[in-house]
Amino acid sequence: xxxxxxxxxxVGSMVTAILATSWTGYPRGALAAEKFxxxxxxxxxxxxxxxxxxxxxxxxxxxxxxxxxxGILVRGNRYPVELVFYDDQSTPSTSAKxxxxxxxxxxVDLLLGGYGSSQVFAASAVAEKYRYPMISGGASSNKLFERxxxxxxxxxxxATEEVKGCVDIVQAMKPRPLTAAIVGADILFTSLACEGxxxxxxxxxxxxxxxxxxxxxxxxYNSMLIKVKHKAPDVLLVGSHLMVAIKTMKALKEIDxxxxxxxxxxxxxxxxxxxxxxRDAEYAVAASEWTPNLPYRGxxxxxxxEFNKLYTDLYGRAPDYVEAAASAAAVVQQIALQNLGIxxxxxxxxxxxxxxxxxxxxxxxxxxxxxxGQDGANVAHPPVAIQIQDGRRVTVxxxxxxxxxxxxxxxxxxxx
Amino acid sequence: MSKGIAMGRIDWRLHALSxxxxxxxxxxxxxxxxGYALRLLTLVFMWIALSGxxxxxxxxxxxxxxxxxxxxxxxxxxxxxxxxxxxIPFCASIPMSALAAASIALPIGAATxxxxxxxxxxxxxxxxxAMKQILLEMDRLLGIDSFGxxxxxxxxxGPTNLFFYYSMFAAALxxxxxxxxxxxxxxxxxxxxxxxxxxxxEITGINTRxxxxxxxxxxxxxxxxxxxxxxxxxxxxTPQDVFSxxxxxxxxxxxxxxxxxxLFGPVVxxxxxxxxxxxxxxxFIYAYMVLIGAIILAIVMFMPQGIMGTLKSLSRHxxx
Numbered sequence: 001x002x003x004x005x006x007x008x009x010x011v012g013s014m015v016t017a018i019l020a021t022s023w024t025g026y027p028r029g030a031l032a033a034e035k036f037x038x039x040x041x042x043x044x045x046x047x048x049x050x051x052x053x054x055x056x057x058x059x060x061x062x063x064x065x066x067x068x069x070x071g072i073l074v075r076g077n078r079y080p081v082e083l084v085f086y087d088d089q090s091t092p093s094t095s096a097k098x099x100x101x102x103x104x105x106x107x108v109d110l111l112l113g114g115y116g117s118s119q120v121f122a123a124s125a126v127a128e129k130y131r132y133p134m135i136s137g138g139a140s141s142n143k144l145f146e147r148x149x150x151x152x153x154x155x156x157x158x159a160t161e162e163v164k165g166c167v168d169i170v171q172a173m174k175p176r177p178l179t180a181a182i183v184g185a186d187i188l189f190t191s192l193a194c195e196g197x198x199x200x201x202x203x204x205x206x207x208x209x210x211x212x213x214x215x216x217x218x219x220x221y222n223s224m225l226i227k228v229k230h231k232a233p234d235v236l237l238v239g240s241h242l243m244v245a246i247k248t249m250k251a252l253k254e255i256d257x258x259x260x261x262x263x264x265x266x267x268x269x270x271x272x273x274x275x276x277x278x279r280d281a282e283y284a285v286a287a288s289e290w291t292p293n294l295p296y297r298g299x300x301x302x303x304x305x306e307f308n309k310l311y312t313d314l315y316g317r318a319p320d321y322v323e324a325a326a327s328a329a330a331v332v333q334q335i336a337l338q339n340l341g342i343x344x345x346x347x348x349x350x351x352x353x354x355x356x357x358x359x360x361x362x363x364x365x366x367x368x369x370x371x372x373g374q375d376g377a378n379v380a381h382p383p384v385a386i387q388i389q390d391g392r393r394v395t396v397x398x399x400x401x402x403x404x405x406x407x408x409x410x411x412x413x414x415x416x
Numbered sequence: 417m418s419k420g421i422a423m424g425r426i427d428w429r430l431h432a433l434s435x436x437x438x439x440x441x442x443x444x445x446x447x448x449x450x451g452y453a454l455r456l457l458t459l460v461f462m463w464i465a466l467s468g469x470x471x472x473x474x475x476x477x478x479x480x481x482x483x484x485x486x487x488x489x490x491x492x493x494x495x496x497x498x499x500x501x502x503x504i505p506f507c508a509s510i511p512m513s514a515l516a517a518a519s520i521a522l523p524i525g526a527a528t529x530x531x532x533x534x535x536x537x538x539x540x541x542x543x544x545x546a547m548k549q550i551l552l553e554m555d556r557l558l559g560i561d562s563f564g565x566x567x568x569x570x571x572x573x574g575p576t577n578l579f580f581y582y583s584m585f586a587a588a589l590x591x592x593x594x595x596x597x598x599x600x601x602x603x604x605x606x607x608x609x610x611x612x613x614x615x616x617x618e619i620t621g622i623n624t625r626x627x628x629x630x631x632x633x634x635x636x637x638x639x640x641x642x643x644x645x646x647x648x649x650x651x652x653x654t655p656q657d658v659f660s661x662x663x664x665x666x667x668x669x670x671x672x673x674x675x676x677x678x679l680f681g682p683v684v685x686x687x688x689x690x691x692x693x694x695x696x697x698x699x700f701i702y703a704y705m706v707l708i709g710a711i712i713l714a715i716v717m718f719m720p721q722g723i724m725g726t727l728k729s730l731s732r733h734x735x736x
Contacts, residue, residue, distance in 0.1 A: 044701055087701045092657055093650055097455045100577075104451035118568075121652035125573055130451075143570055143652075186552060187566045188654065213566075215552075 036072060036337070036344050038063075038330075039084040039102030041123055042114040042138075046090025051322065052115040055138045058319065058326035059083055059112055061311055062334075065300060072334055075341050084108055092122035099126040099134075109346035110337075110354075112329055113154070115322075117141035117188050124152040131348065133355045135333055137325030141188050145375035151355050153376040155325040155332065155367065156289060157383060159189055159265075160196035163237070163287045165385035166263040167200035169397045170235065173408050177234030177260050181210035183224065183248075184239020184265070190216075193239035193265030193287070201237075209233055216244070221251035229257040240264045245284070246276055253280055253413050260409035261285060263385070269320055274391050281388045283410045288386050290321040290367055291395045293403050298365035300331045307366040328367035335363055441585060445578055454577040456694060458649070461584035463686035465642050466663070467670040468591035473635040474668075475677040476598060477628055478611035479529070482664055483540030486547045487517040487636040489659040491643025493551060496569040496653055501562060506574075510644045517640025518633050525632035529625060532614075541661075548659035568654030571647055580649045587642045592683070594634060599679050607631055611677065673715050675722030684723050 040059060043052030063083050066072055071080035084106050088095035095114055102108045103126070111127055113136020114120055120139035127134040128149045140156040156162070170177050180201050184194035191213055201208050210231050214224055225248070228236065236259040238248050245267025252262065267273050268286035292308030301307040307327065311319040319327075336357045342350045362371040362380065371380035385397035387406055396406035445454060466488065474481045494513035498504040504512070528539040554563045563569070574580065598604035606627045609617035618624050647653050666689075674685025692711060696704040719726040 045705065087697060089697070091662075092652065093459065093646075096650060097452065097459060100455045101452035105453070118652065118654060118657055121570070122650050125651040128573060141567075143567060147570055147573075187656070188568070191566050213556075215549075 034344065035080045035082050036110060036346070037082050037084055037106070037108045038110045038112060038333075039099075039106060039108035040112040040114060041086050041088040041095050041098035041102065041119075043090040043116060043119060044087035048090040048116045048119070051138070052088075052090070054320070054323050055115045055326045056085060057315055058137065058323040059085075059330055061314060062300070062327050062330040064314070065310065066334065072337060074338055074343050077343070079344055088114060088119055088123075090116065090119065092118045095119040096122040096126050099123040103127075103130045103132060109344055110333060110351070112136070112326075112333070113138060113152075115139065117144060120144060124149060127151055131351055131355070133333070133351060133358060135329040135358070137327070137329040138322055140377075142192055145373075145377045149376065153329075153332075153358055153372050153378075155328045155370055155378050155381070156322075157379070157381050158377050159192035160199060161377075162289060162383050163193050163196040163263075163265050164200050165383040165397050166237065166265070166285055166287045167197055167204050167206070169263070169285060169385050169406060169408075170204050170206065170261065172397065172399070172406055173261065176205055178205065178207060179209045179231075179233045180206040180235040180237055181228045181231060181233035181259070182208055182237045182239070183210070183212045183214065183228065185216045185218075185241065185244045186213040187216050187241075190239035190241060190244065190265060194237075196265075197237040197239070206235060213239075216241075221247045222255050225251050225257060226255055229255060233259055235259055235261040236263070238262070238264045240267045242267045242270050242272060245273060245286075249277055249280055249284060256413050258410055258412040262410050263287070268388055269386060269393060271317075274388060274393075279416070281391070282416070283388065283407060285385055285387045285396070285406070288321050288384050288395075289381060290324040291384065291386060291393070292318065293395055294368065294384070294401050296364065296366050296368045298331070298363065298367075299335065301327070301366040304366045304368075324367050328365050328370060331365050331367075332358070332361065332363065332370050336361060438589075445581055451577050454581050456690070458577070458581045458584045460687055460690045461581075461588040462642065462646065463666065463670055463690055464683050465584065465587040465591045465638070467667045467674070467682035467686050468588070468595055469635045469638045469642070470664075470667040471671045471676060471678075471682045472591070472595055472598060472638070473631050475671055475681065476604060476607035476611060477631060478677075479532075479628065480537045480668075481540045481632075481635075482537045482668075483542075483544035484635065484639055484667055485659055485661065485663040486540075486544035487521055487639035488643040488646070488663060489544075489547060489551070489655070490517045490520060491640030492647040492653050492658040493563065493569070493643075494640065495644035495647045496571055497562060499571060499648070500569060506644075506648055510641050513644035514637045514641035517643070518637035521633045521636030522629060525629045525636075526625075529628045529632060541664075544659060544661070544664065548655045551655040551659070564654075566654065566656075568652060568657075569647075571651045571653070573651060574648050580645065583645045583649075584642075587638070587645060588683075590641075591638050592679070594638065595679050595682075598631075603627065603630070608677070669712060671722075673712065673722055675724030675726075675728075678722070678724045678728070681722055681724045688723065 042055050043049050063081050067080045071078035086098045088098055111132045111134045113134050114123055115138035117139045120136055124134050128151045133151050135153040137155045140159045142158045142160055182194050182197045184190045198208055210228050245264045263285040265287050268284045269288050274281045292304050294304045297303045336354050340353055340357055358372055369380040370378055373379040384395055386393045387396045395403045470484050491513040494516040495509040498509040531539055551563055552565055555561055555565050606622050610624050614624055670685035670689050671682050675681030696707050
C-alpha cells in the first residue's frame with residue numbers, strides 16, 4: 001500500500017512537471033504596435049459603480065476625440081489609442097489585481113487611474129512597482145500623496161485643499177462672519193474636507209466653535225444640528241457626499257436654523273441635489289474644481305465650454321468636475337507623450353521619462369492649469385465655489401472666474 | 417471488492433493528487449512569470465485559507481459563524497500598527513497578529529458559544545460590526561493617533577509578488593494542515609459529535625464548551641495571520657474594507673459550494689468560485705453577479721452537500 005502511495009505521488013508530480021514546462025512555450029505579448037494601448041481599472045459595479053462609470057465615460061470621450069482626428073500626433077505620425085478597461089467591483093484587492101493584469105497580461109503601454117481612494121491606493125501601489133505612471137482624476141485623499149510614490153499623479157487637488165474656496169468665500173461677505181461650525185460624515189473623503197475647513201477657517205478670521213464627525217449611517221440629523229444651532233455659529237461648513245448634503249438641508253429647514261453661510265464639500269454640484277430639494281436648495285454653496293463656464297482653454301478639447309458641449313451631446317448629461325478631471329488626466333498624459341516624442345510600443349525607459357516629464361510640465365487645458373507638485377497632486381488648480389441660484393449651479397467664487405456674485409447671507413427659512 | 421481495498425485506492429489517488437498539486441503550485445512561479453497569474457493564484461490561496469478557517473469552526477461544529485471577518489480585520493490592523501508605528505518587521509508581525517486575534521477570540525467565544533443556532537450567528541455578526549465601529553472611533557475615544565479612524569493605515573510598499581504568493585500558499589497549507597489534523601484526531605471527532613448531537617456528546621463526557629472555544633480560537637488564530645499578510649500585500653487598509661461583511665459571505669459561500677466539514681471542501685469551493693468569477697466578469701460586466709448567483713443557487717439546490725460532499729456520495733454509490 002505504501003509503495004502504491006509513493007508511486008502515485010511520483011506519477012502525479014511528473015505529469016505536473018511536464019504540464020508546467022509545456023506552459024512556458026505559450027506565446028504572449030505579440031500585439032500590434034501601431035497604437036497606444038491604455039489601460040485602467042475602475043468601478044462599474046458595487047458602491048462606486050455609478051461614479052466609476054462616469055470616469056470611464058470621461059476617458060472614452062477623450063479616446064473618441066483623439067481617434068476622430070486619426071490618433072495622437074507624435075513626430076508627424078498619428079497613432080490611435082485603444083482603451084483596455086475592467087470593472088474593479090469597488091474592491092481594492094480586485095483593483096490591484098486588474099492593474100497587474102493590464103501591465104503583465106495585456107501589456108498595455110500606459111495606465112490611467114480609477115475611482116475611489118481605497119481602490120486607487122491599492123492600484124497605484126502596483127503601478128508604482130512596475131514603474132507605470134498613473135494619473136487619476138477620481139481620488140483626492142491626502143494620504144495618496146504622502147507615500148513618497150513617484151509614479152502617482154492626480155489632476156485633482158488634495159481633498160483638504162478642495163474646500164478652500166468654500167471658506168475663502170467669506171471674504172465676499174459683509175459684515176465678515178466670525179464663528180464657524182464644522183460637521184461631516186466620518187468617512188475618508190468627507191472627514192478630510194472637514195480638516196480642510198478647519199485649516200482654512202483661522203486665516204479667514206473664523207473661530208471654530210463646533211467640530212463634529214458623525215457616522216455616515218446617522219439618521220437623526222435634527223438633534224445633531226440642534227446642538228450646533230444652540231451655539232449659533234455664523235457659518236456652517238459640512239463635509240458631505242450627496243445624501244449627507246440633502247439630509248442636512250432638510251434638517252436645517254425643519255429646525256429652522258439659518259446660519260449666514262451653509263457650504264458643502266460635495267453634493268450641490270450633482271443635479272439630484274436640486275431635483276430632490278427644489279426651492280429649498282437655494283443659497284447652498286459647494287466646493288468644485290471645475291465648471292463649464294470657467295475661462296480655460298487648451299489642446300484636444302478647446303475651451304471648458306466646448307468640452308462641456310461635446311460631453312453633453314455624447315452622453316446626454318453635463319460633466320461634473322470629476323469627469324472633467326479624468327478627461328484632463330488623459331490629455332496631460334497625451335501632451336507628455338507628444339513632448340517626448342514617444343511612439344508605441346512604449347518601453348520601460350520611456351515610462352520613466354514620462355514620469356519625469358510629468359513633474360516638469362505646466363500646461364493649460366480645458367480643465368485649467370495642471371502642474372504636479374513633488375507629491376503628485378495638482379498644485380496649480382484653484383478651488384472654486386458654486387452656489388445654487390434659481391435652481392442653477394452658478395460659479396460664485398473666486399471673483400475673477402465668477403458668473404455672478406454670491407447671494408449671501410443665506411436667506412432665513414421663514415423669509416423664503 | 418472489499419471496502420478496505422476501495423478505501424485504500426481512494427486514499428492512494430488522493431495522495432497522488434495532493435502531492436502533484438503541491439509540487440505544481442510550489443514550482444509554478446518558476447515557469448509562469450505573469451504578475452497577474454501570480455496575483456490571481458495568491459488570491460485563490462487567500463480564499464482557500466479564509467474559507468478553510470470558517471470550515472474549521474462552522475463546518476465541523478455546525479455553529480454558523482457570521483463574524484469571522486472580525487479576526488481577519490484584527491490581524492490586518494495588528495500587522496499594520498506593528499509595522500508602521502512600532503517598526504516591527506513583517507515576519508514578526510504575523511505571529512503577533514495571529515495571537516492578538518486568538519486572544520480576543522477566546523473571551524468572545526466563551527461568551528457567544530453559549531448561544532446556539534441563529535442566536536450565535538447574530539451575535540458573531542454583531543461582534544464583527546462592532547469591531548468595525550470600534551476601530552473607526554478608537555482614536556477619538558482615546559485621544560490618540562494610532563488607528564487612523566476612517567482614514568485607515570498605509571503600509572510600506574511590499575516586496576515582490578513571489579513573496580506574497582508563497583506567504584498565502586503557506587497560509588493555505590497551514591489551514592489545510594490544521595484541518596487534516598482535525599479530520600483524523602480525537603478533537604475533530606468531538607467537533608463532529610457536537611455537530612450531530614451536542615447534548616448527547618455532552619452526556620458522554622465531552623466538554624463541548626471547551627472544545628468549541630478551542631476550535632473558535634484556532635480559527636481566529638489562523639484568520640489573524642492571514643489578515644496580516646493581506647494588509648501588507650494590499651498596502652492600505654480601512655475598517656470599511658477589512659471588516660466588510662462581503663468577506664464573511666465569500667467565506668461561507670465558498671465553503672458551502674465545496675462542502676462543509678470536509679478537508680477539501682474549502683479548497684474546491686474557493687478555487688471554483690474565484691476562477692468562475694474571474695472568467696465571467698470580464699465578459700459580462702453587468703450580468704455576472706446574476707450568473708454567479710444562479711450558479712451558486714444551482715449548486716446549493718442540486719448538491720446540498722457541496723461539490724466534495726456530492727463526489728463522496730457518488731463514489732460511495734458507485735462502490736455499493
